[in-house]
């Protein structure tokens with residue numbers, strides 16, 4: 001399957017500062033790729049380069065087969081971008097604004113009304129077309145921001161911290177929307193929120209001081225350790241003998257952290273504990289794992 005984004009050896013310097021240093025990665029169709037890194041790691045620089053608003057010092061960006069440098073109009077046509085601050089005109093009504101965005105994206109006049117309607121349906125905006133953007137809640141403004149990014153049906157959607165500043169219900173709604181959109185496109189999403197990565201991303205990239213220091217599937221990270229709580233009278237020494245358990249770390253008398261090997265699943269472990277005749281009160285993925293990887297890889301100096 002051809003990659004939707006293909007980045008090879010991108011470097012970007014600002015004077016003496018190397019904001020991106022020889023970064024390469026790909027985004028596949030249907031994939032939600034999480035872009036993580038501390039402040040100053042180079043995420044926004046990378047996103048701007050991918051969206052064609054900033055040139056790399058060296059390296060190549062191919063978007064859905066089009067070279068961003070030699071064929072920028074085709075390449076940019078495949079991308080929808082929602083910057084951290086949505087580019088909204090607050091005095092416009094939602095319909096007016098989306099019509100304006102459709103025209104900017106050079107959608108044929110005869111198709112504009114249809115594109116606006118379809119996009120409103122996709123983003124849950126069907127009821128608010130006549131509302132003035134300034135009067136919408138922050139969650140709805142964010143939906144309008146996503147709507148302008150997808151009005152031309154791009155294959156790639158780039159979202160810069162799309163849930164920042166939203167309340168928990170709005171966050172869930174935007175995450176659901178992103179999941180739905182990923183069925184048709186590839187999505188690159190930058191965030192500082194680890195639970196967001198777990199909730200919606202298939203794979204994660206971690207940048208530190210402009211270098212790519214980690215790339216891997218979220219599920220591997222997520223499932224590689226479990227936290228369990230057993231009955232008070234449990235003799236836990238059998239845990240280390242269970243198939244697929246490579247390490248047992250007691251947290252207190254009842255709680256343990258199990259490191260798993262290979263493809264062992266949480267269900268396998270639950271079954272084995274119950275089959276052993278023990279009481280299992282709680283079992284959950286060790287969510288500290290991704291945080292631990294992030295901290296280990298990004299400790300130390302950050303770019304100003």
Ligand SMILES: Nc1ncnc2c1ncn2[C@@H]1O[C@H](COP(=O)(O)OP(=O)(O)OP(=O)(O)O)[C@@H](O)[C@H]1O
Nearest residue numbers: 014019037038039040041042043044045046303304
């Ligand atoms: N126009 C610019 N001129 C000079 N330096 C810049 C410019 N833009 C960014 N930088 C520097 O490049 C480095 C990377 O910045 P960038 O904004 O890409 O990081 P980031 O990972 O997006 O950070 P944040 O999470 O804070 O948004 C930082 O050290 C920043 O100060």
